[in-house]
Amino acid sequence: MHPLSLSTKNLTRKGFRSAALVFALALVVCLLFAGAIAVKSVSTSITLGAQRLGADLMIVPEGYEDTARTTLIAGKPSVFYMPESVLDRVRKVKGVRRATPQLFIQSTDFECCTYVDVLLIAFDQQTDFTIGSWLKEAIDRPLADNETIIGRSIPVSTGTTMKYFGTPLTVVGDLATTGLEYIDHAAFMTMATARQMIRNSRVDAEQTLDIGEDMISTVLVQLDPAITPERAKVFVEYEIEGVKALTSQDVIGSVKRQLQVLIRTIGGIGLSLWLITILLIGIVFSMAVNERKREIGLLRAMGAKRKNIFGMITIEAVLLSLAGGVLGLVAGGFLLIVCREPMRNAFKLPSLWPEPMFIFLAALFAVGAALVSGVVAAAWPAYKSSRMEPYQAIRKGE
């Protein structure tokens, strides 16, 4: 007969009690696992948002700061415009090293994909320092007029020519999936193409683009290393009226604050639950050992060594912990799937899963935490029972 079988049968003897412990452990594992994934997911999205900015400052029309943040962090397409003259004025601001304009055009009515929300992003290839690297990966050459590179979510294959507001554009490549609507549903084109598109929309399209010839949506700025973004922001907003400058911190700051609250909340609840669970397991195992004094005495009388008794109780704790761990992982996974959309709305973030390796390590950590909890909590009762004198154990168990 194998000791594992004895431990398993001991656990099934008090089915409800074992189930309650498994449930308590599952709750901790679920919280740790789901919490770690959720925090990592939010954190990844913030990092990507900051990377997407790709610049030290983003200049937008005054009153559109929140819209711009939402576009960058949540990836929700939105449009706003300001005069192109802002670009020259920005270039003259102290500490500005490079500045490049972008123009956003939103369409929901393409010839190819009716009602798909798409953001057309026009950029200046001469001065750009943010988008070029993505495009380089896709086609490794400059984009020509009437060419576009599209996000992976737009269901069009390379070589297809589509009409955008009366302007034919040929898809020359697509970007890898990012999980960010902003990029996955975007089509990138040159600034000259965008200007032509605005003109064409007035004569050759069902819908006219009401965007002036000299309008842009944003100016992205790279600063001299000597000046901080916060200082440059003050200069820009002082010298140019009607614009606001967003730093990376401005963009991710509010989400970061929410993230810290989330981490503190999950961490606090997780730690409290963890400690309560360890205490609970300790109490339950002490009770179980007390109830089984005679049994333990009998086993010792049959020749069980102290380590056999210690091992038997520890194996019971390990089995419970593993069961709780696996159940907690399943529950955590389910919770993440169910809460994905509410989380996305709460944080205004794209729902990006962390890398598989992170998920694997988080699962391993959560189950490991459950195992440690179980073993640590059962260690003292196991030790105590293994040290009982067999005769006293048999007598006290009567």
Next chain:
Amino acid sequence: MIKITSLTKIYRVGKEMFKAVDNVSLNIGAGEIVSIVGHSGSGKTTLLSLMGGLTAPDSGSVVVDGVNLWSIDDDQLAELRNSKMNFIYQFASLLPTLTALENVLLPTMFSRRKKDKKDAARLLDVVGLADKASAYPAELSGGQQRRVAIARAFINDPGIILADEPTGDLDEDTEAEIIGLFRHMNREQGITFVIVTHNTALAAATTRTYRMTGGRIVVA
């Protein structure tokens, strides 16, 4: 086989000191069936537990097959219990989650000797419970449970059986069966029996009887 010298066991109840076993010396030879009789509280069960190394004496020694039980470490003592002796109790000593067969096999879990289900089934057959191998203790009568415990006591081929009121609470027929079984195992395998009992019939069936009063052997 078992040599007990000046054995004393004291219990402390509050401030009171109580000698459960008081300076007992005796020798039990291999193959003997010895009974220890006496009133409740006379120290019989404590003496039996001292012989089996289940509790440590305050003074004196117990030597089994030349080994002083309290000169070896706890692991060695556990091994000695497992290989040389086994216990039969008056109370229900079967594990409720195990079948009769699994209960019989239980001591082999801690043993180096290889015993399998066939050995356990054979012993259940010897005690007349071949058809109850897969029954759980709750499905067995008190007498049947006692017989399973007896079968378990023999699984590791022990040289000594220490039995504490093995026929207590049993009807006369079952009692006679158990006495017969002990004598059979003694005759066939030369097993030494030390039996604590109130039962005069059982005591009469043994080769020697010790009477205990107040922790002392008064008649041998």
